[in-house]
Amino acid sequence: MTLQLRVYVPPHPLIQHGLAIVRNTATPVALFRTAAIELGRWLTYEATRDWLPTQEGIIQTPLENCPATMLDTEVPVALIPILRAGLTLSEGAGSVLSLASVYHLGIVRNEETLEPSFYLNKLPEQFDPQTRVLIADPMLATGGTMMAAMAEIVKRGADPANIRIISIVAAPPALQKLSEAYPSLNIYTAAIDEHLNDRGYIVPGLGDAGDRAFGT
Numbered sequence: 696m697t698l699q700l701r702v703y704v705p706p707h708p709l710i711q712h713g714l715a716i717v718r719n720t721a722t723p724v725a726l727f728r729t730a731a732i733e734l735g736r737w738l739t740y741e742a743t744r745d746w747l748p749t750q751e752g753i754i755q756t757p758l759e760n761c762p763a764t765m766l767d768t769e770v771p772v773a774l775i776p777i778l779r780a781g782l783t784l785s786e787g788a789g790s791v792l793s794l795a796s797v798y799h800l801g802i803v804r805n806e807e808t809l810e811p812s813f814y815l816n817k818l819p820e821q822f823d824p825q826t827r828v829l830i831a832d833p834m835l836a837t838g839g840t841m842m843a844a845m846a847e848i849v850k851r852g853a854d855p856a857n858i859r860i861i862s863i864v865a866a867p868p869a870l871q872k873l874s875e876a877y878p879s880l881n882i883y884t885a886a887i888d889e890h891l892n893d894r895g896y897i898v899p900g901l902g903d904a905g906d907r908a909f910g911t
């Protein structure tokens with residue numbers, strides 16, 4: 696069976712409210728950052744629903760033994776923020792995935808060619824293919840940055856079927872590229888916007904997510 700890329704836009708009021716705050720150009724930096732962190736938390740909650748492995752056991756309550764479902768801590772979980780803007784989403788994600796190892800990837804896109812280049816790569820040499828990998832990047836625009844990140848992560852042994860991406864706004868060019876290259880990938884985003892402008896910004900989008908999160 697061929698799995699297709701799945702893009703989920705969770706219809707959750709907290710996600711929609713957070714999206715309205717980060718889209719609004721009048722939102723001050725501190726509130727933008729708080730809302731982006733919250734979006735990271737809610738999107739991760741949605742993304743991990745059927746993805747984190749569990750195990751059954753018996754625990755003892757103060758009254759008697761009882762069966763319990765717990766996280767299978769033998770399966771590694773990796774959280775990968777794409778710097779800079781992914782730091783906000785990742786902070787929220789980390790509050791849900793408290794046992795995750797965090798591997799930072801710094802990727803900048805050339806504003807003229809829109810081509811990505813790495814300035815920081817803290818990925819491990821090798822991932823266990825069982826590792827659940829969550830990548831946090833608020834803007835999936837041309838897809839260049841995420842394709843570069845995916846290539847680097849998959850090259851180190853991660854299985855695309857175990858990788859999930861959280862973003863705030865995704866656009867068709869990125870979704871198209873990712874779906875062609877990684878049909879088993881799952882993406883959780885607060886919105887899918889229509890198009891990119893000639894500078895590669897998502898429209899209506901929210902502007903430059905890094906600048907807005909860090910006041911630069």
Ligand code: URA
Binds near residue numbers: 898901905
């Ligand atoms: N990166 C951003 O921060 N915003 C966009 O609209 C596109 C890429």
